[in-house]
Amino acid sequence: MQTYKDLDKEQLEKRKEELLKIYEDYKNKNLKLDMSRGKPCTEQVDLSNGLFENTDNLFTRDGFDCRNYGLLDGIQEAKELFAELFDLSAEQVFVGGNSSLNLMYDLIAKAYIFGLNGFEKPWGKQENIKFLCPAPGYDRHFAITEQFGIEMITIPMKNDGPDMDMVEDLVSRDESIKGMWCIPMYSNPTGLTYSDTVVRRLASMKTKAKDFRIIWDNAYAFHHLYDEHDKLLNILDEAEKAGNPDRVYMFSSTSKITFPGGGISIMASSRENIAHIKKQISIQTIGYNKINMLLHVRFLKNPENIKNLMRKHADIIRPKFDAVNEILSKNLNGKGIARWNNPRGGYFISLNVLNGCAKRTVALAKEAGVTLTPAGATYPYGNDPDDSNIRIAPTYPPVSELRTAMEILSVCIELAAIEKILG
Numbered sequence: 001m002q003t004y005k006d007l008d009k010e011q012l013e014k015r016k017e018e019l020l021k022i023y024e025d026y027k028n029k030n031l032k033l034d035m036s037r038g039k040p041c042t043e044q045v046d047l048s049n050g051l052f053e054n055t056d057n058l059f060t061r062d063g064f065d066c067r068n069y070g071l072l073d074g075i076q077e078a079k080e081l082f083a084e085l086f087d088l089s090a091e092q093v094f095v096g097g098n099s100s101l102n103l104m105y106d107l108i109a110k111a112y113i114f115g116l117n118g119f120e121k122p123w124g125k126q127e128n129i130k131f132l133c134p135a136p137g138y139d140r141h142f143a144i145t146e147q148f149g150i151e152m153i154t155i156p157m158k159n160d161g162p163d164m165d166m167v168e169d170l171v172s173r174d175e176s177i178k179g180m181w182c183i184p185m186y187s188n189p190t191g192l193t194y195s196d197t198v199v200r201r202l203a204s205m206k207t208k209a210k211d212f213r214i215i216w217d218n219a220y221a222f223h224h225l226y227d228e229h230d231k232l233l234n235i236l237d238e239a240e241k242a243g244n245p246d247r248v249y250m251f252s253s254t255s256k257i258t259f260p261g262g263g264i265s266i267m268a269s270s271r272e273n274i275a276h277i278k279k280q281i282s283i284q285t286i287g288y289n290k291i292n293m294l295l296h297v298r299f300l301k302n303p304e305n306i307k308n309l310m311r312k313h314a315d316i317i318r319p320k321f322d323a324v325n326e327i328l329s330k331n332l333n334g335k336g337i338a339r340w341n342n343p344r345g346g347y348f349i350s351l352n353v354l355n356g357c358a359k360r361t362v363a364l365a366k367e368a369g370v371t372l373t374p375a376g377a378t379y380p381y382g383n384d385p386d387d388s389n390i391r392i393a394p395t396y397p398p399v400s401e402l403r404t405a406m407e408i409l410s411v412c413i414e415l416a417a418i419e420k421i422l423g
């Protein structure tokens with residue numbers, strides 16, 4: 001097959017006409033297909049309905065009444081379950097409410113206003129502070145840093161994680177770089193998992209700023225699509241070994257294990273960091289929802305049981321990831337106008353169209369009834385310098401809708417590319 005770059009003007013015009021016809025037909029169907037956010041589908045959330053059984057007795061194993069105030073950092077059995085899952089000690093774990101993003105926001109706010117363990121000054125009392133933002137990345141991370149007026153520096157993603165030569169160079173000489181966002185496993189949206197080398201380099205690199213902190217958003221730690229899955233090195237251990245025990249705050253949640261918005265979250269770090277932040281959090285809340293923690297521990301039981309539950313999730317969503325790959329391959333392979341990944345886990349497929357075509361592709365899709373994450377959203381300030389990346393979230397729509405949406409998207413990718421080449 002010829003790539004589009006090899007086609008002459010006449011061939012391109014002809015193909016454009018064919019595509020416009022197909023596009024108009026889709027438009028006339030008045031479809032409404034939403035592929036914008038990474039949400040589990042109804043069948044997936046149904047898997048956890050058993051969580052609401054077993055509610056007669058709401059006392060922890062130590063006899064603590066979860067219906068009442070207390071236990072700021074969560075019930076012991078929840079701390080132990082997460083400690084086992086992430087190979088940590090229970091004292092390193094803080095169990096929070098329904099959203100890990102909320103814990104991350106709170107961490108940045110505390111660092112900014114009051115300072116964290118080991119800080120000489122809060123970030124907000126220092127000039128022009130900056131964060132490293134591997135991109136494409138998670139739009140909500142970038143929105144938090146932007147809201148606090150923290151300057152964002154885009155770090156390109158390589159196949160094994162962020163460009164570490166660039167990261168090490170920047171943090172070694174710029175004291176105003178205070179932190180870095182990382183989604184280390186099945187990253188949103190690239191689906192990549194950081195290699196052991198990248199994890200060790202992040203844990204051990206020399207930073208000019210003593211108050212440099214890594215936000216390790218391990219949202220997809222158990223979200224494998226296949227039995228043979230990626231593995232991630234324990235960065236908290238590595239940071240301790242490297243003499244930087246307080247560098248990393250890890251986050252995760254059960255949002256895509258049980259119920260998004262109705263699950264439980266965790267923050268884990270060094271014992272000193274957790275002890276310090278507990279004092280700060282004690283000012284803002286008397287405690288999180290322990291009833292939900294208890295129901296989660298009873299339902300999730302142990303790591304083996306969680307693995308089984310995650311296999312059931314994978315069985316539901318794997319065909320959706322396969323459908324995206326199948327349709328994109330069928331329509332676009334060999335044309336030289338799109339690349340995409342085949343992740344082994346997580347919630348997203350990262351698609352790169354011809355430079356300068358992402359916004360146009362998303363706009364064309366919108367007009368034909370397919371809503372995608374806005375182009376650029378995966379970059380700091382919503383600015384993809386190549387205007388190339390599009391995040392595909394295949395989990396929520398039923399397979400039949402997803403297939404239609406991907407057919408439409410393929411047409412839009414081709415149309416935008418031809419428009420660009422024809423100029």
Ligand SMILES: Cc1ncc(COP(=O)(O)O)c(C=O)c1O
Nearest residue numbers: 099100101138183188219253255
């Ligand atoms: C990387 C990442 N972190 C955090 C979240 C949100 O997590 P939570 O529901 O625990 O706030 C998401 C949701 O899509 C995500 O993709």
